[in-house]
Amino acid sequence: MHRNRFLTDILSTLFDRRNASLNPDDTRDIFALCHALMSEEGEVSGQKLAAGILNRYCALSDEGRVAFFQMLNTDLDVDAAALAPLAADYANAPTTALFKRLSRAAEPKRQELLRRLNQPPGATAELVAMRTDLLRLTKDNTELERTDHDFVHLLRSWFNRGFLVLKQINWDTPARILDKIVAYEAVHQINDWDDLRRRLYPPDRRCFAFFHPAMPDEPLIFVEVALTEDVPGSIDSVLSDKRDPLAAEYARVAVFYSISNCQKGLAGISFGNLLIKQVVAELAMEFPQLDHFVTLSPIPGLIKWLGSQTDGAAHGAVAAAALDGSATAEDTRAMAARYLLSAKRADGLPVDPVARFHLGNGAEIHDIHADADSSDSGRAQSGGAMVNYLYDLSRTERNHEDFALNGAVAASKLVTALAATSFISRPKELSS
Incomplete structure (x- = not known):
């Protein structure tokens, strides 16, 4: 039943994205499409224009992507000349009308472009991937840090705690997600499926991850936990393939031995603090006898x-x-x-x-x-x-x-x- 539902979801997403695509006869470049998305045309055909821009972006070389980000950085920047007198007017008379005008002028237009780009199915994940490119390209184009600041501003609101979903990862989790746990493990490499099984299947092991509804198959961050009798002093013993699993009811210590961020495009948007606190709460509820929560770092x-x-x-x-x-x-x-x-x-x-x-x-x-x-x-x-x-x-x-x-x-x-x-x-x- 789950397989049929998953297949239906994928086909639905592909169908929605296809319907949101541009007319093949539309030969405008990515810059023209961006300006169209910000115009009245964007109010009517926003999904199709956004899908077309994201598709055009995927086909760009690094040189083309730098040019795209430079357009965001300059053409869609704050109009400082218009902002200054508005700020002075608001300082003299802080009315609601002036506040609205000041707020609109103070927000870079690229923020609105990014919001409009986030319309088609799958767009959120593509914008996270776009920021991965931006972070890499900013190293040699430091002026693009302004645009990165706006990406962070929006991603923090889109990925705030209210949207995050905590899920336990276990041996019954779909293989497409388990594959990503293996790939994203950043602290203690997972060597093979047997190694992964030793971290998920025994009764004294737990793994939890945050997900976002817009990226349901992409873990944002995950933590691996060992339930032990004492505070451990060696990761070699925790991960040993020769150890005897502990019955979970005898555990007194929860050990966070690996925390891995999964999405480079979400760098600077912290989930770790929230994840640890929520996992502590989950474990304390399931195992009230636990009296220590520690890391092995x-x-x-x-x-x-x-x-x-x-x-x-x-x-x-x-x-x-x-x-x-x-x-x-x-x-x-x-x-x-x-x-x-x-x-x-x-x-x-x-x-x-x-x-x-x-x-x-x-x-x-x-x-x-x-x-x-x-x-x-x-x-x-x-x-x-x-x-x-x-x-x-x-x-x-x-x-x-x-x-x-x-x-x-x-x-x-x-x-x-x-x-x-x-x-x-x-x-x-x-x-x-």
Whole structure:
């Protein structure tokens, strides 16, 4: 029954899109079509014009796409000369009529174009893909950041929490979605279907994803969860194909061991905080005996930071030892603690991107583990070290406020003590 319904949905979508297509005799280029969509013609034939523009866009080369985005950037920009006197008039007499005129003038016309482009079936996904192109092309065309700002403005409203749907991903999820979970996994590679089954099928494993009604077969972000008796200190043990599954009713800890964003075109539009909070609520309802919600997270900037410390008096010897693999486990943990607690950017926030994410969500640094990830990527980014971030629901709001307002890094007494530990390691060349 589900297959027939799915086939009906696909055929319906294809039929709707075909009906919304331009007349084959319409040879106007993409620029002319955009101006037509913004005119009275767009009020009458908006779906067909939008479908034609999206089809034309897909056929463009990178050079043509740059020209398209430059047209949005310049031809459909704010009219600053018209805006200035309106702002002055509104400052003198803040009437409703002037407010409406000011609001219309202050919005770049490209925002309305993007809204009108989002009419045909499947258009939302195509606009997300279009922003993926824009992000890539903006690297060499920085003036296009204005247009990207408008994409973000609209995508944030289209993908706000009210439209997101949380779904559990399990072994019965349609294969077309499971294929995408495998492809989008960004933290711990899924090697094959057996590996995927080990992450979804056992009673002590869960996976949840956010979807959007306009992109029902495209996960936006997903989190993989292990239910365990204790807080784990190694991803190797969590993902081992030789482990014995735990009966879920005996679990005391929910471990978020992988969070993957799926859509590059939605970069800068955060779903992770919402996802973790909702999954915590779902798990707490299903398993009321759970008393810890933690992550088992990579420390992606650690090796780079260690490389910057080798000439320093405070960390030089132990940093070199950590880099050449001769540091003790305790020294590796201590260096990771110092990195997470004290390595800051110019804006006062942690250098480590995963730390910024979890600390910004109100978590605290709970514990650090050496030799926790033996994969090539784990060794390359952190020398195998990993960290637990604890989500204590009674403290997350306060931690979030302290981090947002003061850049305060919440950490357990254990981690704070680790950062103050004296070192014993020396690099190999000095130990021989």
